[in-house]
Amino acid sequence: MWRNFKDSFIKDNPVFSMFLGLCSVLAISTTFNNAVGMGLCVTIVLIFSNVIISLLRKLISNEIRIPVYIVVIASLVTIVEMLVHAYAPSLYRSLGVFLSLVVVNCIILGRAEAFASKNDVFSSAADGFGMGMAYTFALVLISVVREFLANGSVIFYDPFDPEKVIFGFAFESLKPYTMPLAASSVGAFLVFACFAAFFAMLKNRAADKEKEADKQ
Amino acid sequence: MKLLSLALAAILVNNVVLTKYLGLCPFFGVSRNFRSAIGMGLAVTFVIFGASLITYFLYYLILLPNGMEYLRLITFILVIASFVQLTEMFIKKYSASLYKTLGIYLPLITTNCVVLYVAQENITMKYTLLETCVNSLAVPAGYMLVLVLFACMRERLEGADTPRAWKGVPIALITAALMAMAFSGLAGII
């Protein structure tokens, strides 16, 4: 199970290898703060939706399973959205419409259909947590690169109190060399393309190694 | 005049794919050839127009007067999903040729980010009915424009000699980045 966890981070990362949930990844990864906030929201929704759908899996007939999934996920996202709006309003403002778009995030619906409808509650919860963490990992990776390139610094604010800085590092000497391009859409596509190619290379290498081992 | 600038802004300046990163899954999947791109574009336009009108009326006639704004997301997603199902059923019954071109894309549109985005924007930007109609037609028109352009480029890309790690999505993303750069030059016209 640990191997599965490790695999879903690097080899089968849902964002870099399977290209799920791309819309939110490219839009949210402008700053580290947004990335962590969004990643946590998606993880929470993923865990709860996996658990609920796994609990209901014997009761849902095959014909109406998609409507049921959609209703469950929509309710969860509404609840999470209201909680974020109440307790972390600055995060709510920066995430904007993308918090609502978590409803149609391919990862959540995909995992519900592929995993939670066929496995018991505990493994579904673990799978939700793993996939959510892999998504957050990808998001954080991209956002660190983009924020660093665009601002010359990476700063993490406390989501509940936007003035307090939890940690951050800044290189003042790099300020004249920053590339605001990285924060715009062009930069998003470029940075993501490089990451996607890097992870594809890792995946190809692992597949080649397996082929070599099979041949011998 | 304001409507025209609204439409132009939605199509060119704030293009939903290139500046707002929405609707990317079909963008990389369906735009492999020209005909599927056109089919997908038309299907998306129809669904967005119909679904945003219905959600607009539902929001202002039922949700707001009864103080149920928190049900907005659930309403939107259920309306979009029902609309897609009903559309697919009607196309199946009444037009086989239309089903051949558009039918396969319809189930995908339910989870397309663009549809939900347009529905939400019409409410958050407090558009009037006419502005809603224009917005709901202009945004998918911009989407179709980019989809078709991308399809044409991708047909050429298939034959090119890309390195192994870059094949498929990474090189498509680089192409998208170049397109975004080109479109960002239009940002000054509004």
Add this chain to the structure above:
Amino acid sequence: MKAVIYVVILVGVYALAYILNHRTKKPAGCENLREECSSCHIVSCPANAVYEGGKDRD
């Protein structure tokens, strides 16, 4: 109370539309239409080449 009734009506409409759509047969000649999309690996996406239509559910 109103909200619950409202949501139930919406869900009912959606379930009805879904079931009606499922029961409507595809027009002749369209049985095996497949869009061979393989850009992402969402196994449950109907456009993916490896989609099995929920066959292996118990």
